[in-house]
Amino acid sequence: MKYLLLIYEAEKVWAAMSKEEQGSIFNEYMTLTEDFAKSGKMSACEPLEPTSTATTLRVRNGKPTSVDGPFAETKEQLGGIYVIDVKDLDEAMAWAARIPAARTGSIEIRPVMKFD
Amino acid sequence: MSQAARALDRIFRAESGAVLATLIRVLGDFQLAEDALQDALASALATWPSSGLPASPAGWLITTARRKALDRLRHSRIVASKAPEIALLAQLERADRSEPSELSPVPDDQLRLIFTCCHPALSSEAQVALTLQVLGGLSIAEIARAFLVNDSTIAQRLSRAKHKIAHAHIPYEIPDRASLASRLHGVLGVLYLVFNEGYLATSGRQLVRGDLVADALRLARGLVELLPDEPEAVGLLALMVLHDARREARIDERGELILLEEQDRGKWDAERIAEGVRLVETALAQLRPGSYQIQAAIAALHAEAATAADTDWPQIVLLYDQLLRYEPTPVVELNRAVAICFADSPERALALVDDLAGRGVLSSYAPLYLARADLLRRLGRNDEAYECYRHALSLAENEQVRRFIERRLREK
Numbered sequence: 199m200k201y202l203l204l205i206y207e208a209e210k211v212w213a214a215m216s217k218e219e220q221g222s223i224f225n226e227y228m229t230l231t232e233d234f235a236k237s238g239k240m241s242a243c244e245p246l247e248p249t250s251t252a253t254t255l256r257v258r259n260g261k262p263t264s265v266d267g268p269f270a271e272t273k274e275q276l277g278g279i280y281v282i283d284v285k286d287l288d289e290a291m292a293w294a295a296r297i298p299a300a301r302t303g304s305i306e307i308r309p310v311m312k313f314d
Numbered sequence: 315m316s317q318a319a320r321a322l323d324r325i326f327r328a329e330s331g332a333v334l335a336t337l338i339r340v341l342g343d344f345q346l347a348e349d350a351l352q353d354a355l356a357s358a359l360a361t362w363p364s365s366g367l368p369a370s371p372a373g374w375l376i377t378t379a380r381r382k383a384l385d386r387l388r389h390s391r392i393v394a395s396k397a398p399e400i401a402l403l404a405q406l407e408r409a410d411r412s413e414p415s416e417l418s419p420v421p422d423d424q425l426r427l428i429f430t431c432c433h434p435a436l437s438s439e440a441q442v443a444l445t446l447q448v449l450g451g452l453s454i455a456e457i458a459r460a461f462l463v464n465d466s467t468i469a470q471r472l473s474r475a476k477h478k479i480a481h482a483h484i485p486y487e488i489p490d491r492a493s494l495a496s497r498l499h500g501v502l503g504v505l506y507l508v509f510n511e512g513y514l515a516t517s518g519r520q521l522v523r524g525d526l527v528a529d530a531l532r533l534a535r536g537l538v539e540l541l542p543d544e545p546e547a548v549g550l551l552a553l554m555v556l557h558d559a560r561r562e563a564r565i566d567e568r569g570e571l572i573l574l575e576e577q578d579r580g581k582w583d584a585e586r587i588a589e590g591v592r593l594v595e596t597a598l599a600q601l602r603p604g605s606y607q608i609q610a611a612i613a614a615l616h617a618e619a620a621t622a623a624d625t626d627w628p629q630i631v632l633l634y635d636q637l638l639r640y641e642p643t644p645v646v647e648l649n650r651a652v653a654i655c656f657a658d659s660p661e662r663a664l665a666l667v668d669d670l671a672g673r674g675v676l677s678s679y680a681p682l683y684l685a686r687a688d689l690l691r692r693l694g695r696n697d698e699a700y701e702c703y704r705h706a707l708s709l710a711e712n713e714q715v716r717r718f719i720e721r722r723l724r725e726k
Binding site: 199285286287288291307309 | 433435481482483484485487489493
């Protein structure tokens with residue numbers, strides 16, 4: 199069963215951290231990602247550039263329009279994703295709980311749609 | 315309802331959880347198991363009146379439902395395109411040939427089902443509705459009536475929850491040792507919520523909805539049978555039994571609420587109190603205390619006092635101190651403050667309640683103002699008490715509680 203783990207966190211929390219704090223959290227992500235990779239259960243891991251680099255595009259009546267920034271103003275922003283292939287929701291929740299942002303932000307766990 | 319239909323209804327209520335639990339494991343599919351069980355129940359209703367009750371009704375239902383599931387899969391037009399169903403069909407056909415004997419419910423299956431229905435990834439309303447329907451055998455209409463919402467709301471809640479169980483792969487498993495305690499706490503929370511909804515309905519005309527109390531007790535007894543070595547499960551059952559033992563004395567002949575202090579203790583069910591006390595002692599003897607055991611111990615102290623004046627209030631305050639370690643919530647603090655009124659003085663209790671009110675965390679919680687009003691009344695500060703009762707009245711939703719407050723307001 200595949201799940202997408204969406205990592206949400208307030209970008210300003212990260213920006214307000216000292217270099218040392220950022221370094222220690224970065225190391226935590228590295229360890230987690232290595233564990234994921236070793237377990238053979240990870241199929242993608244993508245950290246994202248901050249939302250200040252985002253562009254939102256819409257096509258209406260065949261005409262594309264784009265605006266600067268993410269499509270919604272929210273307290274927490276999408277900061278990265280993991281895609282994992284595990285037994286069930288409990289296993290997905292156990293992995294998600296190890297993501298550092300779970301302590302300061304939140305992790306949305308979404309089952310990937312299966313076509314059968 | 316015919317005699318057979320009544321017998322079937324009784325059996326269904328008592329055993330549907332067990333039957334469905336084993337069916338889900340055998341069939342590996344929640345929805346198919348429910349549909350097959352419905353088919354089996356229809357067969358039972360058609361054949362039992364002439365053939366008589368089978369020796370093991372639960373076993374009969376499981377065996378028949380498995381065969382019905384086989385029929386459903388064979389007749390399903392999409393079967394040809396779906397590999398998992400073909401594999402299941404083959405497996406069931408093999409089982410049907412090799413195990414002609416009756417299947418019977420397996421206790422572990424019921425535990426699995428309890429943990430699925432009370433999974434923390436489901437909303438608490440969904441957990442309650444699922445538990446009552448799937449484990450308790452209540453109909454959608456019965457659940458809707460109990461919670462004063464319409465049938466379609468409950469139907470929608472249940473179908474959303476079942477969809478999530480299937481599509482998010484919520485497991486059908488007993489949690490491992492490491493997470494059992496926290497997951498069990500969630501299960502107990504659901505059962506206690508059902509009990510409380512029955513014992514002190516938050517809104518509506520009736521003070522006690524006896525059916526929900528009985529359902530919660532039945533489910534808690536079942537859980538204790540499955541997990542006899544989990545003292546918190548025993549503690550919750552003890553707490554429910556002790557509360558329920560006082561049921562008759564809580565309401566007078568006009569349906570008005572009577573406070574613990576003023577209840578006729580002769581109306582308490584001595585046998586149930588003895589059972590509750592026994593359960594508390596069994597649980598505490600395991601030396602793994604928890605919030606339900608402590609709450610049950612408090613209820614036991616109240617139940618064992620021959621008169622209100624005999625209540626061992628200092629001991630109750632100590633137990634509330636313990637409880638705060640497990641459940642550091644303002645509601646527990648409020649209950650502790652009320653105990654301080656009797657163990658110490660209304661002045662000290664009022665200071666604690668005012669401190670709580672000052673923090674604003676219970677600002678829309680009627681019992682806070684009821685407690686405060688009662689303390690002011692005991693201190694002879696009647697004008698302030700009157701204002702406070704009026705404020706409590708503006709927040710109370712249960713009709714009986716409102717009438718109780720109105721009575722106090724008239725006494726002024």
